[in-house]
Amino acid sequence: MQASIANSIVAALQQVLGVQSAALHEPRFGGNEWRYLKECLDSTFVSSVGKFVDRLEADLADYTGSAYAVAVVNGTSALHIALMLAGVRQGDEVLLPSLTFVATANAASYCGAVPHFVDSEIATLGIDANRLRQYLSDKTEMTSGLCINRETGRVIRALVPMHCFGHPGDIDGLLAVARDFNIVMVEDAAESLGSWYGHRHTGTFGKLGTLSFNGNKTITTGGGGAILTQDLELAKLAKHMTTTAKQSHVWEYSHDMVGYNYRMPNINAALGCAQLEQLPELINAKRRLYQAYEEAFAEVAGVELFREPAGSQSNYWLQTLLLSEDNKDQRDAILSATNTLGLMTRPAWTLMHRLPAYEGCPRMASLSVAENLADRIINIPSGSALGMGLD
Template identity: 65%
Template structure:
């Protein structure tokens, strides 16, 4: 047995110690509350589409849970980010600072605004944007003109920055908010993976101009498909709601639309599921934290890797439990993935860097050496909250 196979077998053994011998998916939804009851209420009332009490209730519940003043429910997290960027002022031809290490939706939303992705590096603790490295880069590559940040090479406005809280772990928001202020760049948080995560006591998605959430089937809570925009600014929330509901001018019967809008409305059925899930989120988060502690104990004696913990001053939702392989063992990543998946325990690597995808290869970028290393080190392991009950 070679070293890679040996390490893979040890990892598989540790996973089994933590979650048992039965096969395990990467992340499954966890239904333990009023999901059936609320869905039946929608069916009985016939309000299954974008009109119904659960949409308003879900937005209100999100506001209470996250501490955001306003929440706008939409059809998915990518739509939320698209509209948040548009409302933040991103225009065609602008540049948006995006982590190279992220899910493709973060980069896609920039394209929906006809803007250009400008890829930036990550740091190794949070896996999110490296604020210190980015500040040095912006100091040397941009200039200020008319209160706008201008890329000295392309001449384009750098309009926004989108930090993404990778696998639910909060990024260095203090450093990034200072960059936002000092360089006149709007900050829109991609908190798709971090519902239930806190940065020094504040919920992720509430620290920037706006934040966005996802409720896909594999997220901490799910609406089947769905997302939300969070903000503390009434006018931004009002504009976001208007755009996501086809820009229809309110009227008792007339259909008038005052600009190009989007049919990004969340159906009542999905919102009902979300309301039931939010009622159980404290139990879900406790289970996911307990699962982290199980993995931490199971992997404590293994050399050559570590289980990713929450950054200092932060409280993570531990959306996806994550192993980080030592740099001298990154060549074993594929073998680890093959052996664990063949055994019925779903694992996956981090995403390919956005800068390496064909559609984004021509985009501007800074040095991405840390993000490149991280993408070869990271492996997600089974993370469903139900695993903590085995």
């Protein structure tokens, strides 16, 4: 059985990819990257000042439908500042999924807050809004308009849904929970640029949202991220805080608060502008790749390809296999077989409540769905270039 399902998965991957090796996700540079980078170099404005930062922010706002976008050095710094702007302070608790990349928890810790882990749902791979509502009803009380964890006495200040592998979570359900318990929602949309919930882009539903442009994302600036908000004052403060809180002056260096050197360099923004121009084409290629995988894996017993949630359009950042319950003990053997052949596959991240830094944090008594998903998930080669030649 072990050899059979591993061989079947390898055969399905090779049927679609037509190659002997493939990375999990790599960038594709097929537009104006060289032209914009040269223009940036010729201008000598390669660091924190230059027109490409302004352009990238405007283009991101236009594409996502957010009123404002603030470019920063990476997605983690974007989430750190977004949480601060949401009012998260030392000693607060921040609700977030245990099934996420460590940056989500780290950003809360940077604020001096305590991550509070909740379970996921199979339908979206994101936070289970119904279980979260019941959990908060049982474990918290409202005092002076604040949601208080009865066990710790701490304020639960923010809720951070993460759109897992680019798939939009249950945004309506989570917004309702946040509203009813007076908790600020900040979206971790690091993986979901180009994903839509209904007719609205992810990252634009909460008080703030964040994006990542790391080298493995759908588009890249090398390293980079952005904060999205509909609030002008928050956008201004985000820009100020992420540029060392320096007050504008011709020659003086004066800073009116603790700031952060989270600026995106102009040369990175130049790359991002060229990449963003190609985003519709890149996403179409990734969706074609999904369709090819769907056909190839339809005949493979014991595994299914994860499909975008109903009512959403996913960017399919990472294509995801879910092993059946009967085959989840074969996960590591499959990972070994595929990677040995040069077909890069990966499991989900180690769950946050299992990491030494976070194992003592508050959490739901049962995180059974997240634990089950972690046992069953295998991500397969997903780069947009893999879908470019597919019909």
